[in-house]
Amino acid sequence: MIDHFTLTLSGVNASTPGLEDALFESGCDDALLCFYDDNVYLEFDRDSKSVERAALSLILKAACR
Template structure:
């Protein structure tokens, strides 16, 4: 069994819902930390499973059994350089140097936000690059490649 860490946003929940924590706990999300950012509810899971897809699928099913259906696997989307640093434990400067080609070549190109100065990258592409360059754990690599 491998311990997988991943985040699921619950877009049809809000922090002021009565007994939100109890509903999620009773549904089987006892291995998740319930977090709030403004009016967004998200769960940070540390779930054991044989494979990554099994871990995420069972977490999604648990949340759905609590009555929530508008779910997003955070690792299936885009990430800023700051978020990439946070997810990997690398410094923001190290990630920026990778993106600029100063420490290694071939870092994925941004998908969005280039004109605004806040580029967003495909987390899957970045995770693949980081894993190939021995900067990301196998469990994180597997979660990024589920394709949810």
């Protein structure tokens, strides 16, 4: 089953230098990067055996280690 997620990012804003590159390099290359005012959020579709696994995989990728 494919689940759709929206992940709101904290600690960054639309002016954060290198944000797009950092997200891409962390593995979020399939996310839609969105801005609402100065807030940043990602939209993902994930195919996984469970909603929990799908959500965890995108949170770990978006952590930008």
